[in-house]
Amino acid sequence: MHTSKKLVQIKGDRHSLNACLIGYGRVGKVTASILTRDYNVDLLVFDASGHRVEEARERGLEARLADVSNPSVAARIAAECDIVVAALPSRIAERVVSRLIEAGANVIVDVSYVADPMIFHRPAVEHGVKVFVDAGLAPGFSNMLAKRVESRLDRVDKLFIYVGGISADKDDFLGLVASWAVDDLVEEYTRKARARIAGEEKLLDPIWDAVRIELPGLGQFDALPTDGLRTLLRSLARVPTLVEYTIRYPGHVELLRSLHRLGMFDNKPHVVAGCAISPRDVFVRLLEDHLPRNGDRVILHIEAEGEKNGYWAKLSYTLDVTQEDLEIDVPVLTYLTGLVHAWTTIQAMKGYGHPGVNVPEELAQKLEELEKFLHSKGIYIHKRYCYEY
Numbered sequence: 252m253h254t255s256k257k258l259v260q261i262k263g264d265r266h267s268l269n270a271c272l273i274g275y276g277r278v279g280k281v282t283a284s285i286l287t288r289d290y291n292v293d294l295l296v297f298d299a300s301g302h303r304v305e306e307a308r309e310r311g312l313e314a315r316l317a318d319v320s321n322p323s324v325a326a327r328i329a330a331e332c333d334i335v336v337a338a339l340p341s342r343i344a345e346r347v348v349s350r351l352i353e354a355g356a357n358v359i360v361d362v363s364y365v366a367d368p369m370i371f372h373r374p375a376v377e378h379g380v381k382v383f384v385d386a387g388l389a390p391g392f393s394n395m396l397a398k399r400v401e402s403r404l405d406r407v408d409k410l411f412i413y414v415g416g417i418s419a420d421k422d423d424f425l426g427l428v429a430s431w432a433v434d435d436l437v438e439e440y441t442r443k444a445r446a447r448i449a450g451e452e453k454l455l456d457p458i459w460d461a462v463r464i465e466l467p468g469l470g471q472f473d474a475l476p477t478d479g480l481r482t483l484l485r486s487l488a489r490v491p492t493l494v495e496y497t498i499r500y501p502g503h504v505e506l507l508r509s510l511h512r513l514g515m516f517d518n519k520p521h522v523v524a525g526c527a528i529s530p531r532d533v534f535v536r537l538l539e540d541h542l543p544r545n546g547d548r549v550i551l552h553i554e555a556e557g558e559k560n561g562y563w564a565k566l567s568y569t570l571d572v573t574q575e576d577l578e579i580d581v582p583v584l585t586y587l588t589g590l591v592h593a594w595t596t597i598q599a600m601k602g603y604g605h606p607g608v609n610v611p612e613e614l615a616q617k618l619e620e621l622e623k624f625l626h627s628k629g630i631y632i633h634k635r636y637c638y639e640y
Contacts, residue, residue, distance in 0.1 A: 270355065270600070271295045271332035273319045274349070275303040277336035277431055278387070279587025280364060282596070283312060286336070290597055294336075297328060319347050322354075329354035336596050341435050352380050354487060358599045362387040362592040364435060368482060372608040376505040381604040385611050387588040388640065389414040389495070391478045394611035395618045396568050396632070397483055400555045404564055404613075405556040407490045407591060413466060413474060413590040415498035416584030419548040419573040425538075428547035430582030433538045437531065439497065440507060441516050444476040445484060446494040452484075457497070458511055458576040461504040464496070466552050466636070469571060472498040475507075482610040498550060510534070547582040548573040551609075565637040577629055593623055 272283050275298040282420050286292040296307045296314040307314035308622040316558050317324050320343050328351065330336060339347055344363030351359055352374050365371075368384035375382045385391050393412050416430045421532045427436075443454040455476035464474045474496035487493055508517065520527040554567040574583045597618065598604070614621070622632060 255435065266492075268337065269295070269331060270334045270513050270596075271297060271328060271334070272336045273297045273328065274338040274363075275300075275307050275314070276338060276340070277512050277581075277585050278588050278592065280306075281585050282336060282338055282362070282592045283307070283461055284310075285465075285589055285593035286596060287312070290593070292596075293601075295332070295635075299322075303430070308553070319343075320350075322350050325350035326354040329356035332356065334358045334360065334596065335598060337363060339363045340432055341365075341438060348382070349374070352378055352382065356380055358604070359383065360386050360592065360596045360599050362391070362588060364438075364479070364482075368610070369485070369608055376607040379606050381599065381606055382406050382606060383595050383607060383609045384547065385481060386592050387426045387621055388549070388584070388591055390483070391595070391611045392621070393479070393495075393551060393553060394483055394486075395615040395621070396551075396553045397487065397555075398612040398615035400553060400566050400568070400619055401487055404555060404557040404559050404566060405561075407487075409492040409557070410487065410490050410553070410555040411493075412495040413464070413472075413550065413552040413554070414479070414495070415472070415549070415550050416542065416582070417498070417500060417548050419546050419575060420456065423543060423546070424541060425506070426503055427538075427542055428531070428582050428584075429539065429542040429544055430547050430584035431588070433542070434535050437516070437535050437538070439477050442478050442494065444478045445480060446476055447484060447490070448492050448494065449580045450491040455494075458507050461507075462496075462502065464498075466498075466550070467567070467569075469552070469569070470552060471501050473501055473504040475504065482612065486610060488610045516595065534547045545576055545582060547579075547584055549583045549587055559638065562638055569633045569635070572630055587630070590625065590630075591621070594624055 270292055272294050275296050283294055296312050298304050298317055299318050301316055304316045306407040324547040341364035345365045348361055355378050358381045379419050418426050418428050440457050446453045446455050457477055461475040477495055477497040479495040510610045515530045517530045520529050549572055551570040556565050579586055617626045
């Protein structure tokens with residue numbers, strides 16, 4: 252294990268901080284690239300895959316092969332790294348972050364899916380650890396925009412988040428691009444979505460509670476309720492209706508319903524030619540083999556209805572960008588997630604935050620700074636106000 256201190260540089264200023272990235276997958280690679288290229292951060296990378304470790308080294312990064320889910324490894328990383336930047340599969344993220352907290356890591360900036368990030372709060376406070384959770388596009392940037400919307404209306408009655416990483420060409424296979432871990436994509440189709448409707452907490456099914464919607468200027472989409480609200484259900488507790496939807500091109504949901512009826516999302520193993528394998532594992536593997544790796548489009552649309560100055564009002568923010576628009580060599584969903592992850596890491600390096608869980612909504616006060624950073628990359632958010640006097 253590497254033990255010497257590394258220096259972090261932020262825009263030319265040197266800081267005696269030891270920064271490490273755990274997870275050099277699709278998002279981790281982008282996060283590492285942004286931190287090293289845009290912010291001059293010197294990273295030490297840890298990954299359980301020898302192939303990814305070699306890839307990191309080929310890109311000029313110092314990298315170590317390590318099983319970060321191992322408690323002793325997590326303890327060594329916590330002791331060595333002042334800031335741990337995490338981009339892990341959902342199946343191990345909660346366990347790894349918990350072990351890093353228990354080991355006393357100073358700061359953790361996590362972009363991984365964890366069902367309830369607030370479970371980290373009490374142990375993080377007890378150990379004096381700052382934990383930044385949901386540090387991605389949605390949740391993450393979407394939370395900041397939702398908090399801004401709430402602050403700009405006198406009362407919010409309904410707030411909807413629509414987000415989708417889809418193919419730029421709607422005729423592409425399934426209308427999808429493999430822009431993030433495919434097993435997590437399939438998990439999103441099977442995981443119940445927490446939402447609030449007319450003041451009542453609900454659990455919605457992504458496939459069977461999906462709806463067809465029309466987004467202004469963007470067209471029609473299938474909208475699947477997905478579990479991305481998480482901390483917003485607490486921080487926007489006064490909003491009676493709050494739902495996040497993942498959007499797909501029309502017809503996608505009907506295909507998912509057919510696959511569901513066939514049992515393709517089933518985790519129960521079936522014996523085929525003497526081998527036990529689950530239909531879901533086969534489905535994930537087929538998607539890995541056949542989904543395109545480039546050519547995607549990201550839409551993020553946040554829409555709220557409520558009251559302003561005694562009148563009905565509607566406020567929305569929309570992002571619609573393709574990989575071709577930005578002329579980048581990775582899917583735009585991966586890129587946007589890595590951008591927000593890296594930017595949040597820099598806020599932590601500058602001393603922002605408090606012991607315990609730091610939710611994205613708290614960073615809404617720095618949203619203009621993040622927007623300027625996104626503007627420098629050619630990424631713009633469009634605002635629309637509607638009033639009824």
